[in-house]
Amino acid sequence: MGTRPRTSAGEVRGASRLTRRRDVADLVAEARGGALRRTMGLTQLTLLSVGATLGTGIFVVLGQAVPEAGPAVVVSFVLAGITALFSALSYAELAGMIPGAGSSYSYAYATLGELVAWVCGWCLVLEYGVSVAAVAVGWGQYLNELLELTIGWTLPESLAAPPGAGGVLNIPAAAIVVLAMVVLLRGARESAVVNTIMVTVKVTALVLFCAVAFTAFRAGNFQPLFPLGMAGVSAGAASLFFSYIGFDAASTAGEEAKNPQRDLPRAILLSLGLITVLYCAVAIAAVGAMPWQKFAGTEATLSEVLVRSVGGGDLWPVLLSIGAVVATTSVVLAVQYGQTRILFSMARDGLVPPLFATVHPRTGVPRANTVIVSAFVTLLATLVPLGALADATSIGTLFAFALVNCAVLILRRRSPEAPRSFRVPLAPVTCVLGVLCCAYVMWGLGADTWIAFGLWMAVGFAIYALYGIKHSRLNRPAEQEEAVVWSR
Template sequence: MSTILRKLPPTEATGLRTGARHSLAELYRPADLVVLGLGVMIGAGIFSIAGEQAATTAGPGVIISFMIAGIACLLACLCYAELSSTMPTSGSAYTFTYVIFGEVWAWIIGWALILELQFAAAVVARAWGAIAVGALTNFGLRVPNADLVQDLLVVVILVLLTGIVALGARIGLRALWVMVSAKLLAIGAVIVVGLPHIDVANFGEFYVPPKTLDAAPATVLEIFYGESQAFGWFGVFAAASAIAFAYIGFDIVATSAEETVNARRAVPRGMIRSLVIATVVYLAVALVMIGMVSYTRISEVGPLASAFRAVGEGWMAHVIDAGAVLGLTTVILVLIVGQTRVLFSMARDGLIPHGLASVSRRYHTPTRVTLVIGLVAIVLAEFVPVIQMRELVVIGTLFAFAFVAAGVIVMRRRMPDLERGFRVPLSPLLPALSLVATLWLLVNLRVLTWAWFALWMAFGLVVYLLYGRRHSLLASPQTPARTTPHGRHRR
């Protein structure tokens, strides 16, 4: 038991300088981290999630749902900010857990992050292919054999973005700046064109009387509640759970800490600022959508485009298509970057094959693990029904959120003297509230998702017991000496 609960010393997590065992070059500055966060948090969902949740779950109360979701995610973001400022490492929640709770728990979180990021890249790539085909059709182009074209587009986008990440973080960063700027322009056009068409009467009293649904309970919460409901306050909070998933992604900013200048201060600021900006942008688009058309007339398919058609601005559908394609492109790019950094850290610690931690001398990036991630994403996107299993992305993320919130409380007690560039205010109250909010989101997931997650984690524990436990660098009698990917030792 003591073997699997061995902990990574904080000095080993943070290395010789302010970043974690600097094998990766410093690249990111505060503004870059904000772009990184916006790149992954603002995807195609910004054009649809408000309409979908208003039409089916919360009515005009979806505006309140966005506020609740923003607060819940901000609590988690504050917890990530403190731990990132204490241990600025590419491993993010995996390394935090390694230091605070021990190796087996770190493996569990690392395994959950693999599920989150790898599945997310495949899910978003699949959605990107469908939206790209739809955009071509909307522009009047005839697309023969749409399914085959979609499959080819998925492969093309994953190969292209994997290549960009493998060839160097600086190239990926420049591409990200261009694409994020372009999609923000598209979102700005949505807000500016939609504002004059807002009718205050469409907001009503932000409350729609609750309605019992005929569907059988599917989520953990519905099973305990005994029935499925929509609208009312139950609907507002249920929609908040769905909306919170759109904000998920700020945690990936933490994986860039090792490559960030003055990471102890820059990473917390980058995460918090990107989340606040994303929340404001989502809320602005939601206000425009709900204000233009009554929730009873919102289409569940392409809700924002249909809202603009209803007010005589049908040409905006092309702007929305362009924004959606750009939005998902940046999401895939950042997901590949985040997954690369997490696996790089796990390999560097010996829990997965150490060869994956090699850094290319030419491109100064973990090229080998990047190519593996890209290949796995292609296989998942093409041969696994990832769209139907997309909630696995969410449960992996929320599992990490829970450990990070608990980690802030535990680290304050056990390691009060560690240098922190940021501290969660009102601790342990706010971390405890973050833990409660995370548990709320978890019980709003389907029972089937929990079953698949349990199987994934059980498989992961077998892998750890057969490989990770024995190959961990902490199992070596010379634990304090860490080997960099180029063979040099540090103490």
Template sequence: MIFGRVKPLDAILATAEKKSLHRSLGPVQLTLLGVGAIIGTGIFVLTASAAQYAGPGMMVSFIIAGFVCAVAALCYSELSSMVPVSGSAYTYTYAVMGELLAWMVGWALILEYAVAASAVSVGWSGYFVGLLDSSLGIVIPSDFANGPDAGGIVNIPALVIALLVTWLLLIGTRESAAVNAVLVAIKVVALTAFIALSFPMLDGAKFDPFMPTGVGGVLTGAAVIFFAYVGFDAVSTAAEETKNPQRNVPIGLIGSLGICTIFYLLVAAGAIGAYGAQPVQSLSGEFLISGSPELAERCKAIIASGAGEPLACSNEALAHVLRAIGFEWFGNLIGLAAFLALPSVILIMLFGQTRIFFVMSRDGLLPEKLSAVHPKWKTPYIVTMITGVFVAIAAAFFPVGRLAEVSNSGTLFAFFMVSIAVLMLRKIDPARHRPFRTPAVWIIAPLSVVGCVGLYLSLPLEAMLVLPIWGGIGLVVYFLYGHRRSNIARGIIDVHEDDVDAPPQPVPPMPDAHTPGYKDA
């Protein structure tokens, strides 16, 4: 039975010891990886989308999304400290709920990371093209700066940046983390400067009306701006490359999430109070959908009339705010910081996806060759190259549009499964050592479940439909290959490193009430 194919936690840990990645990351590097993954497109770009959905109420949207991430992070922390291996939610699900659901979680994570990496690549391309034009007077033809859906032929800058980041990941985790630390510093300095310059200009009147689109708009804003938090779970995918993961992974998860939430609230308050964030309405008074052609046309009409460009219309929201309130030079620096820093987000998304592929192939659900580790760089080079090429192609031919919304569906599903898994494991294996225990788990985990479901149902319909369609494709792949070729299906259980030359051991039968010592196990 496919639902009975549960990989024991001891086997998962043995697999990691036998064929592990190089452990080189400490708590500071993990926290920086988390901050680098979180702070990026969400706050630099999606602030405009949040303003259109929720107006000033986007501050509540940030709090809702951050809360859901916080309770999910606590569940992640318990499982990742117990199972310090690559694979994140996929690995945890395999150990608790079985192979089929684990495959579906891994498949959803592939969607999350791939779409997010492509979206950020396209967002970076916009900053790059604008920077060349404004500072050097170099104009990249529109045909080669946009995909077909955006009126071009191919987005060459997006293609190039995705391939460059892929190369960086190939040469090693330590090198990637070092570059990421520099980029994280740039982003933190830029956001701190924005807060310092915008707060003295706060005007309480700009917060009124606070929730112009009502509670529904705030919830939709939370579901969309959830993308601004995507990436913190990439810390847990790096567990197998972490020194002392039982201690450092929870520090990296919760620390990065806390830092980013504070920044988001302060930046949102500065943007609203200094400039305003009321949604754009049609001539008939209807609130327009973010990313829609109707909103784009209305924005063009407003700008052509000589009125100020609304925050919801801007492709560089934070830089636009500073320029509008008289800090043009600092606004350009914010734009430059985003241009320099967004590649770190691409890096972490690619990092997470390659590690998901790595562990799925190591379990036999995908061809084993994908899990090959480079003898010099100590990275899964084959799957990294394959992933990078596909992300680059997607970035070259698809618009940023609603990619953020699409990636959220996969993310929320993974968080949902982790929250269920931590409860099930408390019942199935209560005696197992837990270096980090989720506090009030029977409250925290259900809150995470409800929060994930609620945000998923608040997504636009098109984004909601992506998950079941992608999941259906995944089921076909699983039953054509992984169902028969997985290690568990073939009766193979991996062994410890010092037994690596021994023949594979069969999977032991599940214990029952008649098994000696069962009650003590």
């Protein structure tokens, strides 16, 4: 049974429903007494974030970024990593301070009020749910590539692509979402074990790529280092920023971490550091093995770099295609996990139906939540083309990142005495830079993305107005609040 939420000290009777807040102490107490099982240590939490971040992007992203930045694409990776670091530091402070399952949704609820928390949660539904569908579609493409390389056969286009992309149903995309659902239903511990294995495989694949590519390394490929100037470096960094999305996945596991105050900040920062080192190493190896001018006009997958520079026939394409399939699988698993935990928190607060907060007593998993989310994602992955899905994920992510940076500033002022296991260095400057970086990247998004975001938010506001505001736990006076059962 969960603890009863109180309104914060700043609230008074008759205050606007839209600005009412959850008390930080109550959020912490609720997380400690929650129904989810604490089974994850620092390693599992770090690999959860790595699993959600290190996916298909690195296997194809060089084809887009290298023509923009030239050999300085390595600098672009560093700049994109620093941009992500501003938000990662804020996530680390708040995850250690409020170790719940709601991630930035819970942080916004404690600082900016219920309406903004709902907006943040709804953005996270967009980020996590739609990105899982996009990655699942990409998984099907990698699977077909691997089948063609190994057995010379591929799935017919009618069964491997959605309507609008030459097919009828994308069966592989649906299959990987269902497979991830089966793993998640077994429990957080089992899911963490599977994720650890897959992350190990894809990190090994990237290390193998670097080792082989460095045998064909030519220092002259980096001269001049900035052929397209700093404008090219900035353009490359903007393209590469989205390769870092997912480092916040550990923050959704706050109620399943053994020592969340200590391990969550470490996991977020460790995962971002590991990912940045891998990205830079891959970029150095790739450009060192193949002149940057040859990346233009091609997808320039890592396997293509090795074939052009090292040779080896189909060996490297096969090995790296296996790595790509495994990488995509772990992203689907980790991000789908995060989606269910965010909806779990929103349901516990009464903003979405309580079914999403129902935990199975044997596995400790929100079973109905997991099945419903998986069904929704399967439908998207089966019927919607990859481009339309990928374009819809960016803006929700950046909006949530900006809110997290704002939340740190507000809590530093409102609750300076609250326990913090990690503090953002150089705040408030760091947090302000985080907000500005997110705003800058959002400003560069296309009109179609903003229109889609507006329509998504209109649907979200309608759901909040018709359901959330009425059923919110903070809408009930303390003397009338009913007991809430989290499991059955």
